[in-house]
Amino acid sequence: NMALRCCLYYFDFILNLIKRDKKKVIKLFSSSLLKIPAPEFYVFYNGREPLKQTQYHIADNFPDGKNLFLQAKAMALDIRYETLKRQNYQHRDDLLGYSYYIDRTEHHLKEVHSLHDAHALAKEDCRKEQLLLSYIDREEFSDMATITLTPEDCWLEGKQEGIQEGIQEGIQTGIQKGWLEGKQEGIYQIAKRMKETGEKMNLICKYTGLSANEVNKL
Numbered sequence: 001n002m003a004l005r006c007c008l009y010y011f012d013f014i015l016n017l018i019k020r021d022k023k024k025v026i027k028l029f030s031s032s033l034l035k036i037p038a039p040e041f042y043v044f045y046n047g048r049e050p051l052k053q054t055q056y057h058i059a060d061n062f063p064d065g066k067n068l069f070l071q072a073k074a075m076a077l078d079i080r081y082e083t084l085k086r087q088n089y090q091h092r093d094d095l096l097g098y099s100y101y102i103d104r105t106e107h108h109l110k111e112v113h114s115l116h117d118a119h120a121l122a123k124e125d126c127r128k129e130q131l132l133l134s135y136i137d138r139e140e141f142s143d144m145a146t147i148t149l150t151p152e153d154c155w156l157e158g159k160q161e162g163i164q165e166g167i168q169e170g171i172q173t174g175i176q177k178g179w180l181e182g183k184q185e186g187i188y189q190i191a192k193r194m195k196e197t198g199e200k201m202n203l204i205c206k207y208t209g210l211s212a213n214e215v216n217k218l
Helices: 002-019 022-028 081-086 094-112 115-129 139-149 152-196 201-208 212-216
Strands: 041-045 055-057 073-078
Touching: 002 022, 002 041, 002 055, 002 073, 022 152, 081 094, 094 115, 152 201, 152 212, 201 212
Parallel strands: 041 073
Antiparallel strands: 055 073
């Protein structure tokens, strides 16, 4: 799912980028072309198994394995510590440090059987090697490393029951109501912003689907 994750991150980034600029919001619904940053997707692979392929395509996520309208690929880079050592990687940078940290955490996890203790020991190893000194004590760094090292079956075992209940109860009632209300509120906000910037009434009605009477009430 590497290509799919990259697409989701990118679209979320673009959405937030547009939301921060009222002019971009209006331009999105106009005939003018809105320029956005061109993406390149790279994924740092640090899994336990050897990297089987270096390119992942979004088409693989579709039922028939292809899609003529949406094309995207992600390049996977093998940053496992054993790989970097084999390549005689000499740069003492954050990439090498992160790879070393994950490797040491997995090593200690075999001895202490506690992820928290394994993290603590791996941090001490990094300090001795003068690696990641600006990052290892940050809370978000530990959270990211914990997710990286938590086996998938543990996530499923601990959360699957709650997820299933949440999907059945929350989505059925929440999405139907929240989506319709949220979508309509978003349309009103766009129309209001277009009105405030002096956009012509016929264009506001055209791009939002609202009547002139509804726009005048905003």
